[in-house]
Amino acid sequence: xxxxxxxxxxxxxxxxxxxxxxxxxxxxxxxxxxxxxxxxxxxxxxxxxxxxxxxxxxxxxxxxxxxxxxxxxxxxxxxxxxxxxxxxxxxxxxxxxxxxxxxxxxxxxxxxxxxxxxxxxxxxxxxxx
Numbered sequence: 001x002x003x004x005x006x007x008x009x010x011x012x013x014x015x016x017x018x019x020x021x022x023x024x025x026x027x028x029x030x031x032x033x034x035x036x037x038x039x040x041x042x043x044x045x046x047x048x049x050x051x052x053x054x055x056x057x058x059x060x061x062x063x064x065x066x067x068x069x070x071x072x073x074x075x076x077x078x079x080x081x082x083x084x085x086x087x088x089x090x091x092x093x094x095x096x097x098x099x100x101x102x103x104x105x106x107x108x109x110x111x112x113x114x115x116x117x118x119x120x121x122x123x124x125x126x127x128x129x
Contacts, residue, residue, distance in 0.1 A: 001023075001027055001030075001031075002019065002020045002021045002022060002023040002027060002055065003017055003018070003019050003020070003023050003027050003028060003030075003031045003055070004017065004018045004020070005017040005031050005034050005035055005038070007038070008049065012042055012046070013044065013045065013046055013047065014046070014047050014048070014049060014120060015035055015038055015039065015046055015047075015048045015049070016048070016049040016051060017031055017035060017048070017049070017050055017051065018051040018054070018055075019050070019051060019052045019053075019054060019055025020054050020055060021054075021055065021056060022055075022056045022058075023055055023056070023057075023058065024058055025058055025061045025066050028066065028070065029066070029069075029070060032070035032071075032073070035048060035074075036073055036074055036075060039074065039075045039077060039078055040075040040077070042077070043077065044077060045077055045078075045079045045124075045127075046077055046078060046079060047078075047079040047080050047081070047082070047120045047123070047124075048078070048079075048080075048081045048082070049081075049082050049084065049113065049116045049117075049120075050081060050082070050083045050084065051084045051113060051116075052083055052084060052085055052086075052089055053084045053085060053086050053089075053111075057088075057089065063092060064092070064095070064096050064099060067096065068096075068099075068100055068103060071103045071106070071107075072103065074106075078106065079106070079120070079123065079124075080106055080107070080108050080119065080120060080123045081106055081107055081108070082107075082108045082109070082110055082116040082119050082120060083107065083108070083109050083110070084110050084111070084112065084113055084115075084116050085109050085110070085111065089109075090109050090111075093107060093109045094109070108123075
């Protein structure tokens with residue numbers, strides 16, 4: 001499967017899903033179901049990193065509608081979802097955040113994994129301040 005999901009740290013506070021090569025919306029929904037179950041398996045905040053940069057987005061189907069459907073099913077303990085993007089997905093993310101402001105509040109875009117970890121730490125620091 002071209003989308004791989006795993007706990008990204010031993011504390012199980014970050015989930016990371018990596019997109020590699022061509023993937024389908026069915027594969028995306030399958031991974032999002034796994035991600036939701038993994039988040040729901042713990043009782044504390046879990047942030048997610050969607051490393052989409054190495055993947056090739058499907059040319060059929062609506063990206064905004066599909067992402068919106070999946071993101072609305074995330075459990076209440078979901079923190080931020082940081083999307084590591086290329087320029088095309090970054091532009092789509094900006095539009096999506098305007099299109100659905102409720103989901104947009106949890107989405108962040110970055111250009112690297114290093115920056116994604118920094119965003120998560122900054123968001124956690126806001127809560128503990």
